[in-house]
Amino acid sequence: MLRLGNTVNAARILGFGSTQPEQVVTNDDLSKIMDTSDQWIRERVGIVERRFAAKDESAEDMAVVAGSNALADAGLEPSDVDTVILANCTSMVPIPNYAAPVADRIGIKGAAAFDLNAACAGFCYALGVAADLVRGGSSGRVLVIGAEKLTDVVDPVDRANAIIFADGAGAAVVGPSDEPGIGPVVWGSAGDLVDLIYMRDEKYIFQEGQSVFRWATTQIAPIALRALDAAGLQPSDVDVLVPHQANLRIVEAIAKRLRKAGAREDMVVADDIVHSGNTSSASIPMAIDHMRAAGRIRSGDVTLIVGFGAGLSYAGQVVICP
Template sequence: MVGMGAYRPAAAVPSEVIAARFGRTGDWIRERTGITSRRYAGEDETVEGMAVEAGKRALENAGLSGQAVDLVIVASCSQPLPIPSIAAGVAARIGAPTAAAYDLNAACSGFCYALAVAADTIRGGSARTVLLIGAEKMTSWVDPTDLGTSIIFGDGAGAVVLTGSDAPGIGPIVWGSDGSASEMIHVPAGGRMHMEGQAVFRWATTEIHPIAIQACDRAGIRPSDLAAIVPHQANLRIVDALAKKLGAKDAVVARDVVDHGNTSAASIPMAMDRLRSEGRVDPDALALLVGFGAGLTYAAQVVRFPSALATV
C-alpha cells in the first residue's frame, strides 16, 4: 500500500438537522450512534465523480500517474446503474484508459473484500499497480423519513494504491458471509434501504471481534502489536465495543464516523486517510481493518500503512 486519498462532500449535515425531522434532539442521535454530523453529496457529486477525486488524491500521495495503473476496482453498493461499471469510468478519467476495471459489491465489507482480491491479483502477476476505491452515495438509497437509517448514513469516497513489494504489506484475509440473515439490511425492489438496527448491532458487537482476532493470528501478530484499529464506521458504539474486545490498549482507534457518518464501503479507506493525514499512524505501522455489513458479509486483515512516497 503506497498511497491514500479521500473525497468528502462539502455539505456537512449536523445531527440536529436530522433529529428535527423526527421531533428528537441532536443529543438523542449522538447518544445512540456517536454521530455529530455526516456529509451529503450534492446532485452534481456522483459516485463515479467522488471515486475519481479520491483516486487522483491517492495517486498523488503515492507519487504516481494514472498511466502506472493497470487495474481499477471500485467497491460500492450505491452505484446508480448496473452497467457500465463505475470503475471503467474512473479508469478513463484518471488517465488509465486501458486498465482492467470492475466494481465489487460486498456492501460495508466491500473495501476489505476488494483489498484481498487486489493483493492476490498482484501476487498472481495479473496486475502490477492497482487503484482501489471505496465510493458511496448512500443518501440516494436512504429514505429521509426513516429514523433508523437516515440518522446514520453519509456519502464520500476513499482510495488506496497498491503495488508489488518484496516485503508483505497486506495480510491474509479472514472473510465470509451469512446469507440466511440478508433481510437484516436490504433494499427491496423499487424501494429504499431497510435495516433492522438492533439486530445488526447485536450481530456486530458479538460476532465480529473473533473474526478480527483470527486476522491477527493469520498475520502472525498479537492485537498488542497493532498501531491502529480501523473498523467499518457503522456506529461509534460498535467501533468502541470492537476495540475494547480486542484489548489493543495502545492502538489508535479510527472514529471517523463521528464527523462523516456511515459511508459503507468508503468508510475504512476514508478513516485510514484521515489517520494518515493527521499523522496519527507512523509509516509501515500495523493496522487492523475490519469490515461488516449487508449480506451479511464480514472481513478482516492486517495491513501496513504506506511509507513515504512511492519510488516505483
C-alpha cells in the same frame, strides 16, 4: 507447459486518498425534518455530523477525486496503474459499471476495471483481491476505491437510518513489495441473515438495527483476531484498529473485545464515524486517510482493518501503513 505471470512475493499499500462532499449536515439539521435530536443521535450511534453530496454529485465523481488523490499520495502517474477495482453498493444502474469510466476519467487508459459489491465490507474484499492480483502477476499496480452516495438510497425522513448514512469516497493503491505489507484476507458471509439489511420497496436501505448491532458486537472481533492469526501476529502487535465506521458503539465494542484479548491500551481506534457518518465501502480508507492527515497513524504502523455489512458479509486483514 503454461507460463505464469510475473509473480511477486508480497504486496503493499503505496498510498491513500479520500474525498467528501462540501455540505455538512449536523444532528440539529436533521431534527428539523424528522423526530430526532442531537442527544438522541449521539447516544445511539455517536455521530455529530455527516456529509451529503449535491444532487449533481455522483459516487463516480467522488471516486475520481479519491482515486486521483491516492495516486498523488503514492507518487504515481495514472499510466503506472493497470487495474481499477471499485467497491460500491449504491449504484443506481447495473450497467455500465463505475470502475471503467472512473479509470478513464483519472487517465488510466485500457485498464482492467470492475465493480465489487460486498456492501460495507467492500473495501476489505477489494483490497484482498487486489493484493492477490499483484502477487499472482495478473496486475502490476491496482487502484482500489470505495465510493458511495448513500443519500440516493436512504429515506430522508427515516430516523432509524437517515441519521446514520452519508456520502464519500476513499481509495488506496496496491503494488508489489519485497516485504509483506498486506496480510491474508479473512472473509465470509452469514447468508442466513440477509434479511437484517435489505432494500425496502426496492428503493430505500433498511436495517434491523438491534439485530445488526448484536451481530456486529459479538461476531466481528473474532474475525479481526482471525486476521491477526493469519498474518502471524498477536493482538499486542496492533498499533491502529480501523473497523468499518458503522456506529461508534460498535467500534468501541470491537476495540474493547480486542483489548481483552491482549491488544494494548494505547492502540489507536478509528472514530471517523463521529464527523463522517457511515459511508459503507468508503469508510475504512477514508478513516485511514483522515487519521494520517491528523498524525494519528504513522508510516509503518501495524493497522488492523475489518469491514462488515449487508450480506451479511465480513472481511478483515492486517496492513502496514505507507
